[in-house]
Amino acid sequence: MPNDKHHxxxxxxxxxxxxxxxxxKSKNPHRGKKNDDEINWDxxxxxxxxGQDYTIWK
Structure with a gap:
């Protein structure tokens, strides 16, 4: 199993x-949070x- 940031x-x-x-979902602490090193958390x-795969790292 890979042990990297993506995984x-x-x-x-x-x-x-x-x-x-x-x-x-309404209590999501990341809702609306966005800055240069993060994608849109919403x-x-x-x-x-x-249930979809989502890649956070650019």
Missing amino acids: DEKVRLAGWTAGASEQD EAWEQGNA
Whole structure:
């Protein structure tokens, strides 16, 4: 199993969004957070909850 940033972040994001309810989504601490070194966390949150693969690292 690869131990790199890409893999670690996919695992973290998958764990963070697994089984989230609509109420949980509304409590997402990353909602609306965006800066130079992060992609739009709203998009990551929604795609993660939809069970899609999401790559955080550019």
